[in-house]
Structures are given as C-alpha cells and as structure tokens.
Amino acid sequence: MTRLQRPALHLTLQNDLSEIGRIAAIIEIFCADRKLGEATANAINLALDELLTNTISYGYDDTGKHAIEIDLVQDDDRLTLTLRDDARPFDPTQAAEPDIEAGIDERPIGGIGIHLVRAMMDKIEYRRADGHNRLTLTKLLKAQ
Numbered sequence: 001m002t003r004l005q006r007p008a009l010h011l012t013l014q015n016d017l018s019e020i021g022r023i024a025a026i027i028e029i030f031c032a033d034r035k036l037g038e039a040t041a042n043a044i045n046l047a048l049d050e051l052l053t054n055t056i057s058y059g060y061d062d063t064g065k066h067a068i069e070i071d072l073v074q075d076d077d078r079l080t081l082t083l084r085d086d087a088r089p090f091d092p093t094q095a096a097e098p099d100i101e102a103g104i105d106e107r108p109i110g111g112i113g114i115h116l117v118r119a120m121m122d123k124i125e126y127r128r129a130d131g132h133n134r135l136t137l138t139k140l141l142k143a144q
Contacts, residue, residue, distance in 0.1 A: 007034060008073045015056045015066040015085075020049055023070065034074060036141060043120040044072070044081060047137060050117050051083060051092070055133075059087025074141075078122075081137040090133060091126040092117065 009030050013019040024045045031041035052068065060066055071082040092114045118124060123138035 008071065011070040011072075013052075013068050013070070015060060015068060015087075017053065017056055020052050023048060023052070027072065030072060036074070036079070040079065040139065040141065043139060044079065047081070047117045047120055048083075050114065051135065054090075054114075055083075055085055055087050059085065059090065059133075061088065077141050079139045079141060081139070083133070083135045083137075085133050086131055087133060089128050091128075092135065093124050093126050 007030075009026070011023060011026060013023055027045050027048065028041050031037070031044065048070070055068060066086055069082075069084040071080075071084075073080045073082075117137070120139070121137045122140045123136075125136045127134050
C-alpha cells in the first residue's frame with residue numbers, strides 16, 4: 001500500500017442497539033476486502049459491540065435520537081478506530097481493572113468488556129471536547 005492510499009470507512013449510527021449488527025456486517029466486509037483476517041475483524045467488532053452497547057445503554061440522559069460516528073482507517077501496519085458521541089463523559093482508559101481471578105459470585109457486575117477491549121487493542125486514547133467523547137483505538141496489523 002502506498003502512502004497515498006488510506007482505505008477508510010466512515011459510519012454514522014443512531015443510539016439504537018439494533019444498529020450494532022448492521023455495523024458489524026460492514027466491518028467484516030471492510031476487513032475481508034483488505035485481507036486483514038478474520039481475527040482482526042472479530043477484534044474490531046467485539047470492541048465496537050462492547051463500547052457501543054455501553055454508550056447506547058448507559059450514556060444518554062434522555063430517550064432522544066443521538067448520532068454516533070465511527071471512523072475506521074487502515075494505514076500500512078495499523079487500523080485506527082475512532083468513536084465520537086455526545087453521551088455523558090466516560091473515559092474507559094480510567095476504568096478500574098476487574099479482578100479476573102475472583103469467582104463469578106464475588107466479582108462485581110461490569111468491567112470485563114472494557115478489560116477485553118484493552119486486551120484486544122494495542123492503544124486506546126480518550127478525550128472530551130466540545131461536548132463529545134472521542135475514543136481512538138489502534139490495532140497493529142500482523143503480517144498476513
């Protein structure tokens with residue numbers, strides 16, 4: 001891939017859980033078209049499923065429609081996934097690590113999904129600007 005090529009995908013969805021399946025199908029096609037491998041597509045989709053479910057389920061103070069934007073860009077050896085929403089501020093990089101050694105009955109509800117996102121991605125950055133959350137995840141691509 002030359003430096004001039006920047007395969008990118010821009011998606012907008014509503015804050016509706018039914019949108020997640022539609023987005024997952026598009027991500028699978030994006031990854032397949034670029035021969036990025038099933039494992040990469042699964043990692044991106046699992047991260048998106050977790051993050052979108054949390055945002056849609058817990059991020060809004062009202063029942064109105066809100067747009068969530070997703071950008072996925074491939075640059076040589078990496079995929080960069082950016083989510084932007086106008087939900088309440090939430091920085092997943094500051095979420096406490098769950099005690100994964102604790103038994104299921106002793107473990108508080110929540111936290112495992114963000115733990116999985118951290119484990120699957122190589123870098124996660126968060127910032128809040130102009131009333132929007134902006135979460136950027138980087139996935140390094142292994143030689144296919």
